[in-house]
Amino acid sequence: MQTQIESQGEKETGRLEAFSDGVFAIAITLLVLELKVPSMPLAGATSASLAKALFQLWPSYLALVTSFFTVLIMWMHHHAILRNVHRTDSRLHFSNGCLLLLITFVPYPTSVLAAYLQTPAAKMAAAFYAGSFVLVAISFSIFIYGAFRPHLLSKNASAKFIEATHRSYRMGPPLYLLATLAAFVDARLSLGICTVLWIYWAAVIRG
Amino acid sequence: MQTQIESQGEKETGRLEAFSDGVFAIAITLLVLELKVPSMPLAGATSASLAKALFQLWPSYLALVTSFFTVLIMWMHHHAILRNVHRTDSRLHFSNGCLLLLITFVPYPTSVLAAYLQTPAAKMAAAFYAGSFVLVAISFSIFIYGAFRPHLLSKNASAKFIEATHRSYRMGPPLYLLATLAAFVDARLSLGICTVLWIYWAAVIRG
Amino acid sequence: MQTQIESQGEKETGRLEAFSDGVFAIAITLLVLELKVPSMPLAGATSASLAKALFQLWPSYLALVTSFFTVLIMWMHHHAILRNVHRTDSRLHFSNGCLLLLITFVPYPTSVLAAYLQTPAAKMAAAFYAGSFVLVAISFSIFIYGAFRPHLLSKNASAKFIEATHRSYRMGPPLYLLATLAAFVDARLSLGICTVLWIYWAAVIRG
């Protein structure tokens, strides 16, 4: 009977994971839609002017790469976390839902940042971008607390992994808040912090 | 041989579920595309004007959140329902198809609501939004009747769950109709009812 | 060893199916993006003018429903066909790829039809729409021939099903060609034929 409970629990998170994977994969792919084809009078377009226009889109490329890896690494952690969980309940479903809502939202601040990074409104755009990740980080923390409750854990859950996850994610909200505040000093500083953060979390992932 | 039939039935709904999960996940993620980057003369944009523009988009955020959770919770119920079903037939496939059509439609009334909530056309936008959910709720009811037919049910289907589902979803179409009619009194009242409804159905879900 | 070969073959089509399911699900959900929020001077918008604008979009709704069910039913047949197939080879992969290319294309003629159905260019829009389904139907036929080759079939493949599928799909290309030609007489006649066709194929599906 124990095995039946285990396998039933595994099936439950399997569905939650498959749906979440879908949302992560779609959100990450929709990021490309923020890249707009440079519009210029088609007849007068030259290779030089197109090259210049494509080059000037560097804030879009930068925003795309930053958001892509931030979401990708969150997906990896999401997976690593649920590998330790065998049962679900409505609280886990709901906290996962809130996280997914914010993940699907990410392409929007990414577009805003890309559109305004080279304008006088750059600071606000960067603050909006980093501020969105404050919300993502908070909802990720709530998700972790929802997932790592004793009656949901799998029998072979790693106490060490749970501890390490709690420790590294506890720093998420304050660090993104720092990036948000840094935006009012300099937009690029804020983006730089966001970049350092995904590289840090990428390094934290264990196989 | 009994187990073979069971497992074959399980495989059939498995495919139906996987496809439906995909459509739900994509529809829920496409909602973000209704959020438009504020357009203003880029050179004259300031942090203050961008902040104001982003803030004025609150109807879009509200519409996004309401639609996201309404669809998410419908997906959860969809799953809970099919957990009790082991075989499929063309009627179930077709009623599921109609439901998916309406789910993929949801981003459109969401965009309309977001675009017109702060205009004199708010009442019609809210009526169109809530009215779309009348159709969704009707097709969900038809789907439930299609799924809970004796020869499709799994052996361990819960009669109590089936009864409770019928009871709670029977109220869907009239309640969304009420929200639609309320829109002609006040658009926000209508949105408020839609919000209460997804919170109610979220609470109804049992682990 | 026989069972190993069988199960390995099943795994191969499993991957093909999962990828195809994804493409079908995304293409079917992207159809909603053809629906544009009515644009009018926001300040002067009234509930009456919005209602009228939403109502005038009926060609878009009609095109959406027709394309949705045509693709949905093609997905169901795709599944039913691959249930009889256990092994894959490059020819099956390639013919499936061509089919998927045309499935991902469907949202485009759907948008064209929706945009021009009420203009003097309606006939060409309907011919382009129905003509696209001629290509889809041809590639579906090629896919069927690619799938139903003896060395790929599963041991419990149904000869009756294979025969019936060949028979009903052989009619696809000429019937859509008829719809294309009918477009030059009357755009609505063409759309009507397309509607009859998906209803016919829906009826042909067996459980």
Place this chain on the structure above:
Amino acid sequence: MQTQIESQGEKETGRLEAFSDGVFAIAITLLVLELKVPSMPLAGATSASLAKALFQLWPSYLALVTSFFTVLIMWMHHHAILRNVHRTDSRLHFSNGCLLLLITFVPYPTSVLAAYLQTPAAKMAAAFYAGSFVLVAISFSIFIYGAFRPHLLSKNASAKFIEATHRSYRMGPPLYLLATLAAFVDARLSLGICTVLWIYWAAVIRG
């Protein structure tokens, strides 16, 4: 215990594959969004002018087909490669992530090519397009090196397949670089090379 390790490894790549499949499927389907409905004064539109406008979009169709098959074939190889791999580690995850980033990017140079192929900026558009595939090909090579490390390989990995894959993909970056340089001679020559390349790699795939 050996089987446990094997099956655990299989599960790990299973997740990586499922997520990657999702991203490939979405990126390939988003390509259609680059096709814009011809815009002309709706009242004055005639069947003849619409036909002409749809015909003039041939660069878009060509770009769509080329990108579609290039990505589709890359997906097939991705699958064939991971069939030989049973364990994952962070380096494989990260190199796969970089590949996915570039795959999601493909719709953008496709749109740029489609928009500018018939303008005086055609050479730059084709160079940007082929140049993007240089990056894709480099990241694919890095992915292959990441995947084919001895401690990740499955016990029944085919040394011959690994050798053949290394050999055929080693040519990817220089050949796409050639296509990029060819763009500055003639945009169509560049596109022609890209077309020959996906046909070549399609032929290389074994079952």
